[in-house]
Amino acid sequence: MIEADFPFLSFIIIIPLVGAILTGSIRNLDIAKHIALFVAILTLLLSIFALILFDTEHGEFQLVERYEWIPLLNIEYLVGVDGISILFLPMTALLTLMTMLAVWNSVAHLPRFHFSLLLALEGVSFGIFCALDTVLFFLFWELTLPPFFFLIGLWGIGSHRRSAAMKYLLYMIGGGVPVLLAFILLASNHAYYVEGLIPQELSFSLPVLLDTPLPDNLQAIVFLLLLFGFAIKAPLVPLHTWMPTAAMEGPTHIVALLVGLKLGVYGILRFAMPLAPVAAVDFSWLLSVIGAVTLIYAALIALQQTNLRRLLAYASVSHVGLVIVGIASLTAQGFQGAIFQLLNFTFIASALMLIAGFIHHRIGSTETIHLGGLAKVMPKLTFFYFLFMLSSIGLPGTSGFPAELLMIIGALNTHSILGFAALSGAILSAAYMLSYTRKAFLGPVVHKDIEQVIDIKSRELALLFIPALLALMFGLFPEYILNINQAASEAWLSRLTIQSH
Numbered sequence: 001m002i003e004a005d006f007p008f009l010s011f012i013i014i015i016p017l018v019g020a021i022l023t024g025s026i027r028n029l030d031i032a033k034h035i036a037l038f039v040a041i042l043t044l045l046l047s048i049f050a051l052i053l054f055d056t057e058h059g060e061f062q063l064v065e066r067y068e069w070i071p072l073l074n075i076e077y078l079v080g081v082d083g084i085s086i087l088f089l090p091m092t093a094l095l096t097l098m099t100m101l102a103v104w105n106s107v108a109h110l111p112r113f114h115f116s117l118l119l120a121l122e123g124v125s126f127g128i129f130c131a132l133d134t135v136l137f138f139l140f141w142e143l144t145l146p147p148f149f150f151l152i153g154l155w156g157i158g159s160h161r162r163s164a165a166m167k168y169l170l171y172m173i174g175g176g177v178p179v180l181l182a183f184i185l186l187a188s189n190h191a192y193y194v195e196g197l198i199p200q201e202l203s204f205s206l207p208v209l210l211d212t213p214l215p216d217n218l219q220a221i222v223f224l225l226l227l228f229g230f231a232i233k234a235p236l237v238p239l240h241t242w243m244p245t246a247a248m249e250g251p252t253h254i255v256a257l258l259v260g261l262k263l264g265v266y267g268i269l270r271f272a273m274p275l276a277p278v279a280a281v282d283f284s285w286l287l288s289v290i291g292a293v294t295l296i297y298a299a300l301i302a303l304q305q306t307n308l309r310r311l312l313a314y315a316s317v318s319h320v321g322l323v324i325v326g327i328a329s330l331t332a333q334g335f336q337g338a339i340f341q342l343l344n345f346t347f348i349a350s351a352l353m354l355i356a357g358f359i360h361h362r363i364g365s366t367e368t369i370h371l372g373g374l375a376k377v378m379p380k381l382t383f384f385y386f387l388f389m390l391s392s393i394g395l396p397g398t399s400g401f402p403a404e405l406l407m408i409i410g411a412l413n414t415h416s417i418l419g420f421a422a423l424s425g426a427i428l429s430a431a432y433m434l435s436y437t438r439k440a441f442l443g444p445v446v447h448k449d450i451e452q453v454i455d456i457k458s459r460e461l462a463l464l465f466i467p468a469l470l471a472l473m474f475g476l477f478p479e480y481i482l483n484i485n486q487a488a489s490e491a492w493l494s495r496l497t498i499q500s501h
């Protein structure tokens with residue numbers, strides 16, 4: 001590990017949390033909103049600077065900070081980043097800024113509380129990506145629940161928003177139990193592991209646990225516990241039902257955060273597979289089956305949808321299935337493609353959901369029966385929609401293409417059936433996206449209300465411009481992403497390969 005000379009990551013985590021307190025406590029709404037905006041921009045700049053400081057040649061953890069937290073249990077405040085996690089910092093900051101600008105003037109109920117929750121969610125999300133102590137990770141993991149619960153329940157657009165918020169909360173609490181149990185088992189194994197007849201102490205440190213031998217039978221238990229807990233958050237079939245419910249009942253900009261931040265898949269990558277490498281290899285067939293079923297099942301359901309928000313929710317689930325297929329291939333191409341696709345979620349899937357919110361705000365619906373001919377009355381919005389939609393289905397020249405290509409190649413290199421499932425999912429993705437696009441955006445304007453719709457404004461145009469630029473830049477120059485995580489990806493794969501033999 002490479003220690004940090006300055007607590008840079010701590011500042012990135014703490015600044016949004018402090019900003020959340022300030023935003024919620026200042027009475028003047030205009031000042032509070034601008035403080036929230038300033039903090040969101042500042043954290044974006046700091047996360048970009050952290051990326052600049054990161055050395056891509058090393059696959060180990062960098063910018064590491066270590067402080068005693070609970071000495072009695074040997075729990076530390078331990079944070080750091082590697083090539084897998086570093087890119088999620090600026091992407092999370094960008095996504096938070098996008099969601100904030102999307103509802104800048106449209107939050108009428110408790111606006112200061114709303115913006116403070118967005119900043120709090122940003123801070124704890126940074127903590128998830130930086131935490132190298134399992135207890136610290138679990139703390140940040142659980143702290144994402146209250147912001148999402150209140151944001152869905154208080155500002156949802158559906159009549160059952162409170163039940164949707166409760167459903168989300170119960171699902172996530174249920175998923176946290178096996179994750180915590182697995183971490184306790186890992187710490188206990190370290191305590192009872194004897195090397196040279198010297199008992200060890202409890203340890204929740206990820207680097208220490210990675211170096212602690214874990215019996216094969218315990219590996220299977222730990223891996224399955226972590227997989228189940230993280231699969232709920234991902235989400236994977238059949239634990240995905242909270243996502244469509246949240247998409248229909250929750251506010252679209254918050255659903256954009258849900259589809260953009262795939263914290264569950266990150267948990268599988270960061271903890272489940274490296275901490276139980278033998279079990280990860282042994283159960284790679286299970287991961288492949290779950291990923292393929294999620295990919296095809298959710299795509300077939302999306303093909304039947306007439307509402308854009310529900311369609312995008314199932315599309316998100318389907319794409320998560322493809323990511324799991326890429327990870328389960330246990331190949332360099334599949335793994336790097338999976339990381340690439342997770343980053344795509346933050347600026348492609350989320351941008352599409354924000355566009356759905358813009359349509360719903362102006363028309364009151366995203367059902368195809370109420371739409372038609374949007375391209376004629378909203379050409380600017382249509383341009384961005386087409387760009388993100390084509391990137392979502394993997395059109396060459398967009399960032400979706402290298403990500404999907406790498407995952408498909410990895411799947412084909414592992415098993416022909418797995419590769420066929422990945423290819424089928426890509427075809428179905430194009431089918432459901434193009435089908436909805438034809439009905440909602442093309443053709444004649446059949447409803448008079450559509451003719452009066454105003455195209456997106458300059459603020460909405462600005463917030464879509466940066467993710468559009470990223471979709472094109474990373475599509476034409478994917479090496480910018482691949483070079484950053486190559487060393488960490490090789491270290492991740494070599495651990496699985498060496499430990500499994």
